[in-house]
Amino acid sequence: MVVLAREGHFARRTAAELARLGVARQAHAATLGAATSAVLEDETDMVVAEIHSDYSDGLMLPSALKALNASGRLKLVPHVLWTGDGAPAEPANGAAQEWRDMLNGVSMTALASHARLARTAGIQVQIVRESGIGALQAGLERLLDAVRPPAPVRRSEPDHSPAEDDVIAALTSGEGLRVVFQPQYDLASRAVVGAEVLIRWQHARYGEVPPAVLIPMVNRLGLDLLLFSYIEKRAIETLLALDKAGIEIPLAVNASAKTICTPGLAERLAGKMKRAGLPAQRLKIELTEEFTSVDELTLSASLTALRARGIQVSLDDFGAGSATLALLSQMPFDEMKIDGTLVRAVALTPASREIIAGTVTLARLFNLRLVIEGIEDESTIALLCELGCRVGQGYALARPMESSDFLGNAAVLRRLDVSRATL
Structure with missing residues (x-):
């Protein structure tokens, strides 16, 4: 499993929670490029990606995985779990509904729409809003039941097409x-x-x-x-x-x-x-x-x-x-x-x-x-x-x-x- 997150509390906490869930083989990637390199180097079941308004790598991850799969370079297409660093205290200015509709400054409606597009493209995505080991485990279990798209068979010879x-x-x-x-x-x-x-x-x-x-x-x-x-x-x-x-x-x-x-x-x-x-x-x-x-x-x-x-x-x-x-x-x-x-x-x-x-x-x-x-x-x-x-x-x-x-x-x-x- 790969954790795509900036260095900091979220990355350390997520790694610790995955370890408590029995995930022994995990790697940390601070950038989208590092995450794609990791899934190319080793078969990866899932990528837990940080969602934040000033960190777009997690949002771009499904597109990158789709392109890698289309190229035939992936042996296994990872599932994606989007989550954040936990909900802050509810604001006191009366903007409760606005607060509930966001995940670290990113619209939950937009996230859900983006996740649907990713699933249509063959990349299974789940969103976990709450922090804590229980929510993380529930999200991972939902992904375990999801069907993976077949990875294209890489041919030893290039495709032939009419001249x-x-x-x-x-x-x-x-x-x-x-x-x-x-x-x-x-x-x-x-x-x-x-x-x-x-x-x-x-x-x-x-x-x-x-x-x-x-x-x-x-x-x-x-x-x-x-x-x-x-x-x-x-x-x-x-x-x-x-x-x-x-x-x-x-x-x-x-x-x-x-x-x-x-x-x-x-x-x-x-x-x-x-x-x-x-x-x-x-x-x-x-x-x-x-x-x-x-x-x-x-x-x-x-x-x-x-x-x-x-x-x-x-x-x-x-x-x-x-x-x-x-x-x-x-x-x-x-x-x-x-x-x-x-x-x-x-x-x-x-x-x-x-x-x-x-x-x-x-x-x-x-x-x-x-x-x-x-x-x-x-x-x-x-x-x-x-x-x-x-x-x-x-x-x-x-x-x-x-x-x-x-x-x-x-x-x-x-x-x-x-x-x-x-x-």
């Missing part, structure tokens, strides 16, 4: 590429109201290549427009198949700001939709968050041109990265999508529920449709409905589907809707 030439060959030939469809549902009726078109790449040697690997390579090579053209073509083909089946739902295609700002894009897409005999509003373009290097004036003009041609525009990943309120207020959009990280926390934290409820109000204020991403369990659906959310997508509703499965599923749901309408 840039492989990406170029795939995009120019289409070999190994395909699209899948993640349906979007009306959360109350469970009717399919749209779908997002997603790219998949099956490499001959490396198998299924994740989009998180493919997309950065495409952007780095400047092939984003080529990839967009491939997906857009498949989306229009699928819209024609849906139209033939009497299913009038839109399909959404992701695009970077660089792609959206391509000269003549709005005219080209509108022309393709017209030649296919499809209303332009059946095609939706989702602006991804990687747009910081694009001139805002050019982006605004390009979004306006798409909407002028009848093509819908959606702001993806609102609540994460660069998808900010400033962008929403300055640019023209038809729709916004709430990022899945907020959605996954909605059942866990009141703050997440308040943010989503506020976003629902914001969407109404801006006259935007709202889509909820990343819905992963059934209980979340009911909670989102209570908050005023109407449309969503995620694994709790449906995983991304191959083209044939999506068309079959949409046709079945269409027949169910028709049957309900005639009852």
Whole structure:
């Protein structure tokens, strides 16, 4: 066990209490760097970290452990126990509530929120406010029952991934590429109201290549427009198949700001939709968050041109990265999508529920449709409905589907809707 604390009474008292609890192997670290060195040198079960307003090393510890674990350098991921040097006498100035909400000058609310983030990242954290051996023992016992994240297996050889030439060959030939469809549902009726078109790449040697690997390579090579053209073509083909089946739902295609700002894009897409005999509003373009290097004036003009041609525009990943309120207020959009990280926390934290409820109000204020991403369990659906959310997508509703499965599923749901309408 490692005690991360400044030199002084707290460090000595904590070491003595751990010894009385039978912890024979313990080390003291006065800095975050010394603590990380200690856990790298020897397998460490736990780190007891001092919390104080003028000593931030304990707060930074979960981030450091997360990075070490991700690098594969830890054999064992330590648990973390945050505590302080004991509560001072209650102030006489009437600020009792304020005193109760602090741990050595650090907000208990902020600590609890930070601990939740750490647990989400795989680092188990407990907070012990009271001093004394009993409280310390209780905190340690709670951590003993906590599940540790698996430490990544370190490979003797570096990971292999597709080369840039492989990406170029795939995009120019289409070999190994395909699209899948993640349906979007009306959360109350469970009717399919749209779908997002997603790219998949099956490499001959490396198998299924994740989009998180493919997309950065495409952007780095400047092939984003080529990839967009491939997906857009498949989306229009699928819209024609849906139209033939009497299913009038839109399909959404992701695009970077660089792609959206391509000269003549709005005219080209509108022309393709017209030649296919499809209303332009059946095609939706989702602006991804990687747009910081694009001139805002050019982006605004390009979004306006798409909407002028009848093509819908959606702001993806609102609540994460660069998808900010400033962008929403300055640019023209038809729709916004709430990022899945907020959605996954909605059942866990009141703050997440308040943010989503506020976003629902914001969407109404801006006259935007709202889509909820990343819905992963059934209980979340009911909670989102209570908050005023109407449309969503995620694994709790449906995983991304191959083209044939999506068309079959949409046709079945269409027949169910028709049957309900005639009852």
